[in-house]
Amino acid sequence: MNVLQQNRAARWGAVALIGIVLIALPFALSQVGTAWVRITNLAILFTLLALGLNIVVGFAGLLDLGYVAFYAVGAYAYALLASPHFGLHLPFWVILPIGAATAALFGLLLGAPTLKLRGDYLAIVTLGFGEIIRIFLNNLSRPVNITNGPQGIAGIDPFRIGSLSFAKTDTFLGAAISGPMKYYWLLLAVLVAVIAINLRLQNSRIGRAWEAVREDETAARAMGIDTTKIKLLAFAMGASFGGVAGGMFAAIQGFISPESFVFVESVMVVSMVVLGGMGNIWGVILGAMLLSFVPEVLRYTVEPLQKAAFGRMIVEPEVLRMLIFGFALVLVMLFRPAGLLPSAVRKRELAARGEGELAERKA
């Protein structure tokens, strides 16, 4: 066996090992508490969102501050088609594609009028778009009750495959398989698929066209790239991922209201992308996982720690969360401006800047 084969074998071995650990993870987590399986599920949902936004922000360089709108569209598409609200109960494999397509349509709706905007201006319009969607959801209860307004939609169907319901606990070979565990495996499968799609996109013709548009739009057009189409494609594809994540969110929670889709959520997803490393899929996943888990860990440790140290709670975990969150972002921007795991392109840019400074100093 030569070195190359050995490396390949080692790599596949590592992948298999990670795979087994990830599949077995919910058993370990449920030993600690089913809450942790739920937390992990939400973390994966946010990772899906971050990966979707990464297409728009990281690949195509279009800053979108209203991304949660697509999450909302997907969630409401699911909720309206699988709840007592309209009395519709379609299966999830029908609704998820509908949710993705509807979100993609909204992506085009946002993309088309903003084609000529860049940077800050685009950010402001997308921010407004996110708010518009939320306000619509809040008010579309009259004269015809579509969204049930601020009360939200309750009793949303869980995923069902035949007689297997994702809401109930089943016993399989003597082991209890809870609902959240089933969702975990489903989410894991979706995550793997989304990562695969992202990796393929990055190295495709479309990926290169996005890169060109991000760098210089005029030059991209001069290369024969249809920048209009390619930008709309970024918006639509990014949105469709958000739509899928939204649909799964609705099913997992069983209840949604416009409250779940506020501006802060968009900021959160953007932060995940920026913190992890814009344009780098693994960086984005790391950022999403960190920003999802750290607050939860805090929630469970801050209170007992403070009680043990001071006998009472001085700082609420929620307050601490925002403090640490802001501090972490400042630190990352200072010391790793391209994110924790920067994309190859950005790493190169920073290295080049370093060289430039060195050359300037010499001169």
Next chain:
Amino acid sequence: MSLLEIRGLEVRYGGIRAVKGVDLEVNEGELVCLIGANGAGKTSTLKAICGMLPAAAGTVSYAGRTITGLPSFRLVREGLVLVPEGRGIFGQLTVAENLSMGAFARNDPAGVKRDLEKMLALFPRLAERSTQSAGTLSGGEQQMLALGRALMSKPRLLVLDEPSMGLAPLMVQKIFEVVRKIAAEGVTILLVEQNARLALEAAARGYVMESGAIMLAGAARELLADPRVREAYLGEEAA
């Protein structure tokens, strides 16, 4: 028959007419230059030809077909390629990646690979730096890269907007050497320049543009000798 033929081209920015009825022709294999002062409408003319700006009036024909209003990405596939003002290289991509981006509209991988090698041979400076990010190149090298990248799309008509802008005199000479070399290989070139002397020396024919209209046109040699051109663009006192 001329490869590019423009009749009565007008470009407007709101109420302002930047280009006021320009007629211009470029024959196959020719190097034609368009000179004029800042704000004369040269870049607007080019952008309207290449589909980057809408034409308010007039027609642009290319290879016997009217192309007025066609978007630039379609024209690139037809071989009408613009090297935009200010170079517009992809700063974060490597030199090699920039070059292959030039072949975006092509789908003959073997030919692209051959052309990539050809470019690296034509621009040894770029070959040395092929894995470096393009943003680290000097201005002159970036212009070389912009030219090389445009050549990667196999242009039939190459439209150059101010290739000498902001470059050191020595570098300007080098760029013009390359432009001549490209022309010698049979690529038709329409060159917009502020450096009127160099442009007229390289070109076969020239057009002089002033406040949105063509003031003079003719053989480059005659324009170089024309007292009006000498006074206004070559910085010489009228004799």
